[in-house]
Amino acid sequence: MQTVTNAPIARHFEAGMLSRAMAAQGRRSCGVGSVRVLEKDEELFAEGDPAVFFYRVTEGVIRTSKLLSDGRRQIDAFHFPGDVFGVEAGDEHRFSAEAATAATVIAYRRRDLDELHFDETFSREVLDAVMHALERAQRHMLLLGRKSAIEKIATFLVDMAERLDGDDAIELPMSRLDIADHLGLTIETVSRSLTELERKGIIHVPASRRTIVLRDKAALARLNG
Amino acid sequence: MQTVTNAPIARHFEAGMLSRAMAAQGRRSCGVGSVRVLEKDEELFAEGDPAVFFYRVTEGVIRTSKLLSDGRRQIDAFHFPGDVFGVEAGDEHRFSAEAATAATVIAYRRRDLDELHFDETFSREVLDAVMHALERAQRHMLLLGRKSAIEKIATFLVDMAERLDGDDAIELPMSRLDIADHLGLTIETVSRSLTELERKGIIHVPASRRTIVLRDKAALARLNG
DNA sequence: CGCCATCTTGAGCAACCTCAAGTTGAGTGG
């Protein structure tokens, strides 16, 4: 139910059940293994919705988040192409999912996961996927609970550089607000931290503020805490 | 790899493989399904240790945590009797585990998990267990990233009341420092928040400071954010 | 070219932390 990059589960679905199911049904809009195209900020599901499907990102970025009653938001993860999310133990989604950019996902009917249970390697692959998501969540708890604003931003940039494998320049696909709500900061603090890192010569932020040039990855890594 | 209270996996082990393995080996000190007794603050495993075993608590409380290089600590979870923790996707433990109180755990050899893979219901049970842990982690990220000190304490007390099923009084099994490192606060702020809740008449803290009497659960729930 | 969402910057403030004393309860030994 979180990010899983090396997603064997997804491959499994593609090669097997999904393509067959899609061929049988002859449709691409909804149902088993259906493709769903989302525009920026479109909602895929909300917290509390029945968890009928889980998803794999094929294009763009999905954010999953939780809200407090007064609107404060925590984005628990960004999901990139290949990542699987929305797998639930219970019958409801525990967070909401929206498109952080224009995005495309494939929806897998959750029921089929149960039916495919006889497949030996399959459930182990799902388990691995969820465990990787848990690992990510545990690292993020350390960040949220114990890192300073600058350290949070540094960690975030290093993580994004890995996931986007941008060698030295990365194109952030999400807004400052999304970054803030992921790192437990305000957009002002995100902005100020980026400015501070630039002042120190560790990064460079060109006029189109979505691009970040990593000038000194070693310094960033040191700032990780 | 986190707290799972309704642990079918543990039952499975007890009824099946574990007892047979223990009978065959005739020992209780280490190895498959062995019992391990820990005194307070004793370390069960450290971050980076090879993940040979995973564990189930039978007595006491185990804390799992991560450290930053300068010693800052984040306790990601407390594990109570019945909870399973230490299940890893990779070959290393991603956090350390110590006894928050005197505790007893049962160690299960991880290899046996792989061997038992043919068991249809088994891997699904492990998956559910890990997914419940992930749910807990996601709720905790919202707390760490977006709640105030008072809200964190209120959420913590409500959660502890559920898990210890203390009707209106709970006996906290962990120190203020452990609470602080779980909630992303300092011990002083934990103490002041408890005092503040007492001043408002929402809780009462008797002389033995480990006991908390919940006077107004509705108010606590409202403070959850 | 002009609009507008997004981002940055500034000033003041609040929440929480740090550092430093007190307080207290539980355990210990006489």
Add this chain to the structure above:
DNA sequence: CCACTCAACTTGAGGTTGCTCAAGATGGCG
């Protein structure tokens, strides 16, 4: 049974970080 000790906790004063509120800058897009 009582004094003593010590870890754990509380309380206080002051500092720092990050937030709030407000205003400006800017680039993308029509």
